[in-house]
Amino acid sequence: MADSSIDRNDTFPKLLIRNARERPQRAAMREKDLGIWQTWSWSQVLDEVQALAGGLMSLGLQRDDKVATIGNNRPQLYWAVAAAQSMGAVPVPVYQDSGADEMQYVLDHGDVRFCVVEDQEQVDKVLSVKDQLPKLEAIIYEDPRGLQNYDEPYLHSLESIQEQGREYARQHQGFYETEVAKGKGEELSVIVYTSGTTGRPKGVMLSYDNLLKSAEFATAFDGVTESDETLAYLPMAWVGDHFITYCQGFLKGFCLNCPESPDTVVTDLREIGPTYYFAPPRVWENLITSVMVRMENASRIKQKMFHYYMALARRVGVDLLEGKPVGTWDRINYAIGNLLVYGPLRNVLGFTRIRLAYTAGEAIGPDIFDFFRSIGVNLKQLYGQTECAVYLCLQKDDDVRPDTVGPPGEGVEIQLADNGEVLYRSPGVFMGYYKNDEETQKTKTADGWVHSGDAGMFTEDGHLRIIDRAKDVGRLHDGTMFSPKFVENKLKFHPHIMEAVAFGHERESVMAFINIDFEALSNWAERENITFTGYVDLAGRPEVYDLIRREVEAVNQDLASDPELAPIQVTRFVILHKELDPDDGEITRTRKVRRRIINERYHELIEALYRGDESAHVAVPVTYEDGGTGVLEGTLRISDATTYEPMKKAG
Structure with missing residues (x-):
């Protein structure tokens, strides 16, 4: 038993037991419900997790089973992650805003037997694809509102499952500690599905060792302690939340705070005043x-x-x-x-x-x-990927630069391929992609080097500078290097621009799509006494085009101040009549642009920009909130933007 003893602290359930022993009354989790913050201590969290683990066992949970969690950040969903791991099962967090088809793919590909979901919305989505999920045996919901008349035999409230779990514990004395003690650091801890900018999401398999070694270094690097507080508001399916909130929280014993809803995050952030914030x-x-x-x-x-x-x-x-x-x-x-x-x-x-x-x-x-x-x-800035358990480079407090992500961290090796792609090896390197050996072999070499897909370069003093995704970095027709993300970030600094997509590879100049920030522009329009009927109307108003043009030209002036950047000034732009949307496949759930889809779907609009047309008619597919689909048509105005002569560098 020495190698897998409960005191080894090589899995998160073992750390939970340690925290409950060493800091039983210290706040572990908080949730705002109906305007009031509720708190669970570490000993209370252990009790809740043990009850849920017993309930899952009573449903037939076995080691290596897959348990999905779907919903906003809720203590109960973090308990489900820990409960699954405690019994040797594997959590599979799913994006809560996924459409039914997207959810079906992850649940089916992930071989999920049990789903723990937040509320009726998620129950309905899973039920709508249940007949396509042959391995799914039970759905457990946390919030019972609206579900009183649902009579599916495989549908259970979390409260009832925990009651079953407490009865299971009475009949199986010591089951929890026995199962937790079996866990080992080299075992699979979680499957995190990537956002999939180029195709179907891939399930990244991370071991306990991957996550704990990364978390141990990162927390030591920044002096994170049990006294810190963080706000758990990012999607639980994103590796960033899993690493910061769950992994580091269990490792160091600090408190995670769940907001009442996504709409109250700003208010709840002020009330909690976290010491540690990740975004x-x-x-x-x-x-x-x-x-x-x-x-x-x-x-x-x-x-x-x-x-x-x-x-x-x-x-x-x-x-x-x-x-x-x-x-x-x-x-x-x-x-x-x-x-x-x-x-x-x-x-x-x-x-x-x-x-x-x-x-x-x-x-x-x-x-x-x-x-x-x-x-x-x-x-x-932190540089890393899902495939390396989040971290590769961190910045020291006294050596922070906006244009680099710092030097490689402890135990991390980084080298640049001939084409500038960043390759890395580290203790956090993933086990592989779930049920996808072909992609694993493409991404990870036999000796452990991982292809990041990012283009980068080192500064003279060893800091890594990330340029863009390697596949996105291009050159203008005159040979000038062109990073669309660099231009897009410049544009998005302005308060009325929510999203931007820049084009220019093998072209004479740079053009851009603009998504307005509807809330910010609505506020501005009201002050300017500009009437509008909705998003499409506001986006097409001449006054809005004038405002956005001034903001684009401000970016151009900034770019002109550097002779090397002056050639990538934006010469023309169009304001889209719809927001780029994950449900339409145009951006990922983490809001990364899917450039291939944009280029295909808006091909005629891009060509109109480069032809010099004054307007263009577009018709694009849209997905509505109820899951229905349609086509949104419109004639969009195309605007020129002033560009500026490059300034000469002094000396």
Whole structure:
């Protein structure tokens, strides 16, 4: 038993038992329900997990079975993950906003026997494809509202399953500790399905060793302790949430907080005031948009004060955060700005107690990155992938740069292929893709090197710079290197632009699709007394085109300030009449652009941009909230944007 003893702490259920012993009364999880925060201590979480594990055993759960979780971040769904692992089963988290067909693929491919879901919405989706899931035996729901008249024999409330589990525990004394002790670090811990920018999602198999070794290094690197608090609001199916919230939380014993709903995240963030915060670039972009919208509604005096102190922050804020020397007057003036602007701004955003913040998932625009650091938020970049248990590179507090992701971390080896692709080896490298040996062999070499699919380069002092996805990096007709993501991030820094897609590979110039930020633009339109009937109408208004054109031209001016970037200025753009949507296959659930689908679906619109047409008629398929489909047609205006002569570098 020595190798698999319960004290070995090489699986998350063993860490749960350790936490319940060492810090039984310390808060482990919180959830806001009906406006009130409810708290579970580590000993209470262990009781809940044990009851759920027993209930699953009473339903016939066996080691290596697959248990899906579907829903928003709920303590009960994290319990389900731990309960499955405790009994030697494997959790398979599924994106809660997946359509029924997408959900069916993951549940079927993942050989799922049991589903633990949040509510009626998820029950209905699973039921709609149940006849295509021959291995699915039971659906367990946490929220019973609306389900009273459902009479399927395989449908169970989580409460009833836990009651069965408590009875199971009475009849099988010590079953929980016995099963947990069987677990080993080299065993499969979770199957995380990737977002699939180029095709069907792939199930990434991560072992306990993969996740724990990565988590141990990352938490030691940043000094994460049981006193930290984090907000669990990102999709549970995304490896970022699983790693930060579940893996690091169980390892260090800190508290995870679940918001009441996705709509209350901003309010709940302010109430909790986490010390440790993790978000992909789109969240940071949305936060900036909310700030800019608030300032547009502020008085002229407040606007002037905001812009004055933000200019000061851009000049000296990052240096102060990193402890670098700053002139006495600037230091005093920044302290005043902290009282009047930066402190209140951090408070509004929920960052009053923030000690550590990370962004990952894809490249973040340097303007967005510098904005938060300049107001005193210790935002850093993490580079990694699902296939390496999240982390490859981390940034030290005193060595943070917007254009790199830091040097390779402990135990990580990185090399660049001849075409610039990043290859890596690390303790976190995945076991393989579930039931997909062909893709595993394409991605991972026999000696453990993984093809990241990212194009990168090293700086002279060993920092890794990620350029873009290797398949997306192209060149303009004149040979200028063109990274669409770089241009898109520049555009999305502006508060009225939600999403952008840039084109230019083997073309004379760069063109762009724009998705407006409907909330921000609605606010602006109301102040400007511009009437509109909805998204399509607002997106096509001449006043909106003028506003977006000015923002595109501001990006062009910025690009022109660097002679090497001047050639990738945006010459023409079109505002799309619909948001790019995961349900339509245009972006992933983590909001990464599916460029192949965009290029195919909007081919005629792209050609109209390059032909110099003033407008173009488009008809694209759409998926409605009820799962129905249709076609959205419209004639879209195409606008030119002013480009600027490149500025000469000094000296």
